[in-house]
Amino acid sequence: MQILIYGTINSIALTLMALGFALVYGISRVPNFAHGAIYVVAGFITWTCLKALGLSYFLSALIAILITGVIGAMIYRFMLIRVRGMAISEIIASYAIGLAILEGLRWGGFKGMTYTLPLFIPGSVNLAGVPVDIHRLLLIGIGAAVIVLLWLFTHYTRIGLALRGMAQDERAALMLGIDSDLMALLATAFGSMLAGLAAIVLLPLGNIVVEAGYNVLILAIAVCIVGGLGSWMGAVLAAFLIGFAQILTVVYLGSHYQMVVALLAIIFTLILRPSGLFGQQKELEERV
């Protein structure tokens, strides 16, 4: 029972981390390797607003999400737009942006001291004999809501449909009057906002540390690759797969192996099925 509950929580957490990355890659085909950095930045902005400026929790969260959205848009507008279509340059450039942000933060003194965000609602309840924080339950709710809302957004709104059209066939989308650069910009902004949201929901469970940026990036990549880059359902299912696998390894092997699971998942998936469990796009082209 414990495994079931915490596995679900962990899986939803992974989904939250990965959705932003999946959105950007699935839509603009720009692998945004600055994802982890944006996640950490969102945490620090919330902390600053909450503790240093004394704003209310909800307001600071809102500000943080908005700022991360702007950061994402700026990264696309000033950097990634110039290297679009050159896969390797995209990876190196966005990874370099993330690296610069993270190491800059580390140097800027965000280390050593503990930066923590308070829980939304403190306290815990017993669920079938297992004590669970209310915050973790809220996390499940928020995660599920985000998944549903995003699904609705990409299926029933103009922008969402335009984004999906871009992912499927950029040229056809252009012919139908979809501004591909604007859409990619929006996708990057939304993806960054999702990273910010994930940070605000997940960070109260631990400290805000710079290393989280790297871990989030690896986990997000793991989820997206196992699920198939650009595939929605795949990402969610893969999050559950890896989430439960991680909890199982923690219970039966020890927490050291948690990251190894994610890394091995990436390596094996890429070797066996490079397009991921549910990715249909370009399967033939990417394998020789």
Next chain:
Amino acid sequence: MAKADRRKERLDRGIKVRSDGIYALLSWRELAYLVLPRLVLIVGLLVLPLVMPSLYWQRVISNVCLYALLALSFDFLAHYVGLVSLGGALFIGVGAYIAALLNKYLGFSIILTIPIASIAGAAICTLLLLPCLPLRGVYFAIVSLMYPLAAMRIIEALNIFGGTDGIMGIDSFPSSWAEQYFVIVMVLLFLFGLRRLVNLDIGLVFRGVKDNDQAVRASGMSITYYKSVAVFIASIMGCLAGACLTHIYMFSGISLFALDFSILPIAATVIGGGGTLAGPVIGCFILVPISELLREFGTLRIAFYAVILMAFIVFKSEGLMVYGQRKYHQFERWVKI
């Protein structure tokens, strides 16, 4: 002329054309045109340890050369075979651990450990990367990024090879001169060796694999075989650098799988000019001393070369060496359209 109705025309210099073929032997001037740039690099590298003021900067030279070896291996794989490996640290780590284990537990001397670690390490790296060689582009890049991270976590989790403490007390080079000249000669050897290799038959096949692998396959050649040969050659360089590193610092630990070894060679290649082989070496000579000067800023160094990398890749992606070559071989003038 307004900006709109002119364009820049580039023409080869006469001396370049004259020195292209065997006729270069006819005059000293043409010979000098060909030999001088190479000679400057070789002599410069060989003299460098003699003119360096302190022991500290002599150590920096060894560091530069180790990074240069890594950068060469990255450049060769990325621009001649089409495999962008973001995990140069894997080569360093494997080479270093093999050399350290051989030296510490089997008591092999340094003359034996370095060649054994290079060859055996390269074989191990090739075997490890073999399953993902059919991948290309982004996918290979991501997997290769994961390998050093996975290796680090596995050593940590299994607590093998000294675990998080690493292996200490490894023999050092007999003298700092031996250390420097060994790495310098190795860099020159591999630099000119690779330049020769990419123009041999097998080098043409490598470039074929990069440009159009289906055509190579259609010619009845196994892509995976050629890719694994290329990875073997590249990882010899990486493992050699790792083995030297472990003997220079007399230490081997999981920090050898760190990000530095993956990022700095890539930055050096981008700055120096990808695909020129000499460019990455020059890039290392710019970046590594800068990062030594910035040592007191701690982790800001990584941020610093991330910014350089970003700026170069986004705004000036051709690199210094390509720029220099163009200026050396060609002249430019504005012409009316």
